[in-house]
Amino acid sequence: MTMQTTWTLADTAARRDRFYAASQKKFVPFREPMVFRKGSMQYLWDVEGRKYTDLLGMNVCISVGHSHPKVVAAAMEQAQELTHCTTMFYHPVPAHFAEELAATLPKGPKGDVEWVVHFTNSGSEAIDLAMTMARDYTGNLDLLALRSAYHGPTGAAQSITGISGWRHAGMPGNVAFVAEPNQYRGIFGENAGAQPYLEEIERTIHAATIGKVAGIFVESVQGYGGIIEMPKGYMTGAAERVRAAGGLYIADEVQSGFGRTGDHMWGFEADGVIPDIVVMAKGIGNGFPLAAVVAQKHIAAPMAEKFMFHTYGANPTSCAAGRAVLEVIREDRVQENARVVGAALLERLQDLKQRHAAIGDVRGRGLMLAIEMVKDRKTKEPDAATTSAVFEACRDSGLILSKSGPYQSCLRMVPPLCLSLDDVDTVAEGLDRAFASTA
CATH class of the missing domain: 3.40.640.10 (Type I PLP-dependent aspartate aminotransferase-like (Major domain))
Structure with a gap:
């Protein structure tokens, strides 16, 4: 058997749908499948060469950066x-x-x-x-x-x-x-x-x-x-x-x-x-x-x-x-980086809350942050539909994150700890576009 070294999105999606058990279908995040080809520190690239800022850290598993050279070596x-x-x-x-x-x-x-x-x-x-x-x-x-x-x-x-x-x-x-x-x-x-x-x-x-x-x-x-x-x-x-x-x-x-x-x-x-x-x-x-x-x-x-x-x-x-x-x-002083970059990003998220009525709360510390969506800020009724819509739009803005919370009404951000201050504008502006596109 010859090991395949290149894949298309369609081929990979078809194989997964055919051979993965039903127990793994619920966890697929986006409506349309994604195949990542490469990761480097806080960034990911899909098979079509598009670059993303990773705010998920592959479910918090990537702590110090994708393919960090010291860890890989x-x-x-x-x-x-x-x-x-x-x-x-x-x-x-x-x-x-x-x-x-x-x-x-x-x-x-x-x-x-x-x-x-x-x-x-x-x-x-x-x-x-x-x-x-x-x-x-x-x-x-x-x-x-x-x-x-x-x-x-x-x-x-x-x-x-x-x-x-x-x-x-x-x-x-x-x-x-x-x-x-x-x-x-x-x-x-x-x-x-x-x-x-x-x-x-x-x-x-x-x-x-x-x-x-x-x-x-x-x-x-x-x-x-x-x-x-x-x-x-x-x-x-x-x-x-x-x-x-x-x-x-x-x-x-x-x-x-x-x-x-x-x-x-x-x-x-x-x-x-x-x-x-x-x-x-x-x-x-x-x-x-x-x-x-x-x-x-x-x-x-x-x-x-x-x-x-x-x-x-x-x-x-x-x-x-x-x-x-x-x-x-x-x-690399990544703990200090998480404190500084996380505080800067949280400040931008608080600004987003002032401009988008769907946001009920923003919270977190360091690089462990969340935006919670509600239908009404007074009743705090969870709004999973808006969360899903913004989540999908984030993909178009080049951001990878996740939905979380008991009602799937939160956007969770847990990026690699090497996320930089230079990335904060990219993330905040991408989220702003995502919210505006679903309003």
Whole structure:
């Protein structure tokens, strides 16, 4: 069989439609198919040679830039020497990466918090493992999760996902959902702060569990939920209440980690909380399949009693890419870039809100931003139709982003962290054209 090196859009679309399972059809974003041929840093080119600014980062997986030369070189060098080594054998690359990854986590006020790492293949597998780890350590079964949370498509991860469009039949039980502290359309009204939502955690533990829990999963910034930040005091307060009920605080940093919020390496640092377990994936490998559960050492200790294995979890090629990602984050100062460029882009989005009545809210931090569409700013009724229309028009403006939120009424922007100030005008003007074309 000869490997084909060139493809047309029509050929690729026909093959995908013929051989992809129906389970993958819902996730196709545009009405007409797209085939990307090339990526370089924050840009993409399709098979017809058209250039796009990538505001999606291939679902947040591209952290430091498409085909970043340092990441590609590290992976290629390792793949040429030894592509894979199963976890049962020792290999220096994952061992060094585990040490370097653990070093990015806070050591606590006394400097005595020790972190250990378990590599997995994907964020969903990491979530599953974190669920098992929390239940093993605490001896409790009940877990808490937030409404409008997204934690992954595997059976266990779906069980703590609070968006119906991502949930399928047959999920495991022992999960209670608490209201997410949405400061725009939350159940306690606009800008209600953290306190009423913390009281809701207490009520949920009392009414929907046995009074003891294994833990709570919190995305430090909800991604598919529509870029919902946790208000000041929420993460700290949630950890206090869950720990009082015998549980652990598990931070889901799959989308908000690796400097994306601009102010910190990890989203949970915005509130000063020290999690018991941190789940990370997506940007960890800049496109190479990799994820990790990083836990306080004593929390992970009971897992030594039984086998736990992920086939490609500590793959040295992916871990070599991961090591290079950490190096690029430091050397290229991408966290600082996310802070500066994100603030400039958010300011432009706020200007768009003043000029387009369909925009109900703009929000986010760093390079994790969203525009939420509503039919009426007073009622805040979600407007998925306008969101879809603007989303389609963004393609014509050379912008790639995604729809998100429980009602698919948000445009989510999570670009590679190398997006520049020079790109801000391109993005803002492209969005302005998209909104104007659908008015």
